[in-house]
Amino acid sequence: MGILQTAERSSHLDPSENVVYQRHLLAYKEAAKIISGTVLEIGSGEGYGINELAPLSDKYIAVDKYDTYIPDVLKGEHDIVFIQSEVPPLKNIEDNTIDYVITFQVIEHIEDDEKFLKEIKRVLRPGGKLIMTTPNSLMSLTRNPWHIREYSPKQMTSIVKSIFSVFEVKGVFGNEKVMDYYQKNKISVEKITRWDLLNMQYWLPRWLLQIPYDILNRFNRHNLQDNNEDIVNTVKFTDYSINNSSDKCLDHFVIATK
Secondary structure (H helix, E strand, O other), X not given: OOHHHHOOOOOOOOHHHHHHHHHHHHHHHHHXXXXXXXXXXXXXXXXXXXXXXXXXXXXXXXXXXXXXXXXXXXXXXXXXXXXXXXXXXXXXXXXXXXEEEEEEXXXXXXXXXXXXXXXXXXXXXXXXXXXXXXXXXXXXXXXXXXXXXXXXXXXXXXHHHHHOOEEEEEEEEEOHHHHHHHHHHHHHHHHHHOOOOOOHHHOOOHHHHHHHHHHHHHHHHHHHHHHOHHHHOOOOHHHEEEEEOOOOOOEEEEEEEO
């Protein structure tokens, strides 16, 4: 898919994406405090999660619809398996074999989200844990046509509760610097969407919006970087934190136990 594929695959290689990249990196840093044994990552993306977590695992299984680059040095030093596949189902992964499932910024792309969570529960060992993030719909600035749906805190709790009986739904929050960027981004997005007089973003088919969204999203991020280098270039994952969920969290951070 070329450039379209990268719209939802944040990379540290593009400085304009640093604020988003660091937000995603926080989730991996938090997971690194918990994981062990056999770890399955669903949605390995650009592969920076593998760099963070594979060294802490006995075995690391990465699954993604697209190819994920895994450095040879990691392959040589750690037991890493990559499966290129759409999900669900989780193909070639047996029941009760995984200690931790990591899936960050993925469930919003899944057509059948209940089946997705059921498949995760299937492959987890008893006592195994799911660690998951996804955007908080209440803090989204516009419709994202790459997402099939997004979840409010209440909706996130509801779907996790329907599959797992033991779980926590927390939230990812930004400090003052991050939220300053958020407000500047909000103003910038509003300047773009004010031309959508017919609210087409909310009723046109997703596939029809993806190309213009991708182009405008990247233009907006580069424009924000040019005008706010002191923020964009200096945000670190430590500028984010995980606390009790609220309507103001940027992402949901879920830990569920089988």
